Amino acid sequence: MQKISGKSVQNGTAIGKIKVYTKIGTPVKRIHVNNAVAEILRVEKAVNQAIMDLQNLYKIAVNGAGEDSAAIFEVHQMMLEDEDYNDSIRNIIEHENVNAEFAVARTNEIFSDIFASMEDEYMKARAIDIKDISNRLIHILTGEEENILSDLKEKVILIADDLTPSETVQLEKSMILAFVTVHGSLTSHTAILARTMNIPALISVPIENINELDGKIGIIDGKEAVLYIEPDDNTIEFYEKAVLEEEVQKKLLLELRGKPTVTSDGKEIHLCANVGNIGDIAFAQSNDADGIGLFRSEFIYLGSKDYPTEEEQFQMYKQALQLMEKKKVIIRTCDIGADKQVDYFCMDKEENPALGYRAIRICLDRVDFFKTQLRALFRAAVFGSLSIMYPMIISLDEVKRIKEIVSEVQTELETSGIPYAKHVEQGIMIETPAAALISDELAREVDFFSVGTNDLTQYTLAIDRQNGKLDSLYDKHHRAILSLIKMAADNAHANGKWIGICGELGSDLELTKTFLDMGIDELSVSPGMILKVRKRIMEL
Template sequence: MKGLGVSPGIGIGNAFIIDKKAMNIERKHVIDTDSEIKRLRNALEIGKNQLNELYLKTLEEVGEKEAQIFKSHEMMLEDDTFSSDVEVRIKNENINAEFAINETSDTYIKLFENIEDEYLRERADDIRDVMTRVIKILLGINNTDYSRLKENSIIIAKDLTPSDTAQIDKSKVAAMITEMGGKTSHAAIIARIMGIPTVVGLENITNKIKPNDFVICDGKSGKVLINPNQKQLKYYTQKKEKEEEVGNELKKQIGLSTVTKDGFEVSLSANIGTPRDVDMVLENDAEGIGLFRSEFIFMNRELSPTEDEQFEEYKEVLSRMNNKPVIIRTLDIGGDKNVPYIDIPKEMNPFLGYRAIRLCLGNIDVFRTQLRAILRASIYGNVKIMFPMISTMKELKDAKKILEEAKLELKKEGKSFRDNIEIGIMIEIPSAAIISDMLAREVDFFSIGTNDLIQYTLAVDRMNSKLSHLYSQYHPALLRLIKSIIENAHKAGIWVGMCGEAAGDPKLIPVFLGMGLDEFSMNAPSVLKSRYIIRGLKKKEMEQVAANTLNLENAVEVEDYLSCLFADENDSYLKRCKIRSKTND
């Protein structure tokens, strides 16, 4: 069987089925609505106490970032608007509390499920998890007894909520398999942080696997084997041992410079969303932060963060990075990523709409406040400022003008900041790529955002599963565009990085190296693997590889060519980049 692998690794062990009893939520007529509301409030209070216990447990065993999930869940139960909506239903319709909660939460869930952004859409699972907890309290249904977990258990479930993952003893879990879930669900996020192999999207798996069945789970390929034969078991056991060996080998890259065999040095940075992500950056020995997605500071709150609140967040990251470069991308929100305190109109095409720098230039107070906070924090480290979604020269000049105004304000107030901060832009729109020779005269660096550049160049919605075969980072048009961006940047004497997913692709790293990319920024766990690859290559040889790649006709040819060119002796990384055929064939 094959599902979606969301956390790599091999898990081998016995199945532990999480059989959640179906909740029979019937509509019942109640006469004493005051007593029913009291019953509701009692259940909400019990739910909050349970969530606080989960917060403390997760804080101790996993970390602050993951524990915050339960604080946000607790806030849902404290939301006056929601509880008021439920109480009004109980009174007006004379219905029971569990039915009223179910009906009200369904309305909220449908709103989130219709959001295009995958991360926000999957927050519907959070609402479902919290409300299920309260309904179970009202119905008197006990939760799963996780104390029965044995060593090397393979968790099998329809879905794993944050509440489930917090209660599981991670030391006893070899892998997790679910029928539902996505790459950005909390279960997937926690699984990756804890290094638990996980596969999601396996339809009806809870009925196909019996308790104590022997199971193999490949969290990278998404393959799941039930009661494998000896040959299969031997293969995956060896594969698991090999991956562990590779992981230990990669740790030897810590402390080494990222330089090719012929002396070409590049920078390997990591992408982060919050200050808490710095732990992974330091653990994987990244040479800087190539993308700090500042929008996460603005999300999941009712009011815009103040200048001081933002200042503290940026200061923490800069201080911990100990003068290593940190590129902060200014607010990239709008369209499908709304916040309640900024009026963003509903749009037919949100990805082409009022977002990122366009929204900031339309909300100058919000933009200036962020720039002031970054400037004030600059004295604590090596910060660089990057503007997203630039499509015209005017946008760039307007943004720079507001930055200069913020500097003047701080000078008048006697507040310190670094005056020589590097300014850059994300190149993620074809128009910016085409005029990159002109834009390069106005900035200190470019960072290529391949995720959006792919969808805008190929006219493919990256959220549309029916078009996934067209969304490819190997498309020759994209690669030619990237080469022209790098060339234009270098002609103007500025450096260029890449912060999209393609930057960490083992097959494309040699191509971008050959094109002369100066900085690669990726998810922190990919840094050591990428360093190993680059240290095994010669820049001069990769220039020819890049030239050959650009002469191919389609994405399939490009990927096949690169797959044949470099030996992939281990599924989890390029064991040693050896050219199998001549680079000029």
């Protein structure tokens, strides 16, 4: 028996035969050509075909994993249309008189190396996206079929050197028990897709001689981030019991749908869902969310090629409210910046983007942009129970300036005779130590707090949460973080305001009791965690 440790992308247990995924295709050869123009035309035709393929992949991903996860294929389309990328291919063909396949392969090496050499972990992970679009073009140019494992006859544990987003989304999920990759990162789009698909997965597993594993029996322990190869009888027996227990737990959780989230002594907690777009609301509803505790409006901007108009945003917010009927929907204003960059925002490169020009700082600097979103929000609020939440607050002056801009927007709507909701609940995120420390003053100016524990953790501990080298220091249960949350909760309640948690810690079952003891009024978690958290609360 061999035991190999890696990093867990998605918890869960799987036992089954291993299938090794190997990418087909012969190495691209350098061939001298006499007609460079013809080769450039071949590339242009291949790019158009690739974009059509990606549009089909987007539809598949939306149906299988939601719009949030499918967005990567829109990003890949934009990358295929990138001038620098295409200019590189054309220049290599023209200056070296080589075949289109070689020019694409050479451009892939150049751009992949650029991304891979970057210090930022998120940007490093984009190297796989460059490889994905380049391989797609080469497949089209050579006429080779992609090996998507669509003809599997039995359920398997899929092991690969790496998996691109398009490979992952096209897998027949009903035949995949789990997957393991030798490379990859926790912030890659593949990891995001794995979590959305709810498939147990490990990455960064140092497997040698990967092809020798094909057909062998394997076990994935997602919780402990371990892969077992050819396990002994005792190990198999232990994990077979774990698989059965997980199935029983899934069935028991389904019985909690429709039940109130109340502790055994009668304390009720609002249990809501975090979503990235309209498509995710179906997941929230199927898991019986009490409402939407965090609607990440920045994904509207990430999925657009230009600033979304007021009307486009209004229609999206209106649809979200109508889908949730009378349940509360808390929409966070645009939180672009840090690891969420948008080209058309034309922002300068920053040495420390997480500490830089982002979120409310952009909104208060680009007031017209901010007003466009606010107008759409106040107009949509007529159609349901909408609350607005402002991110990355560090001062009382920011809150007062926001209120001034809101007043201006309402006056503009009133003057124009456009229907809007005059009384909309407005709150702020507590995700900086500064906001927590002055939460007594802030509570007097807003209607509620929602704690963004991901950023609060990284700012309190001075640890970049995108940096995998610091994982051992990233202590989510650090007493300083819990003290700041407790301080914000006390100050909220002292001023008659409610407080929720919408960050990752909200779904940490080890802290559920701690948060209830603090008096936290609402927990907002990923849709797949709602029933698990409800079960935990009902046991307290």
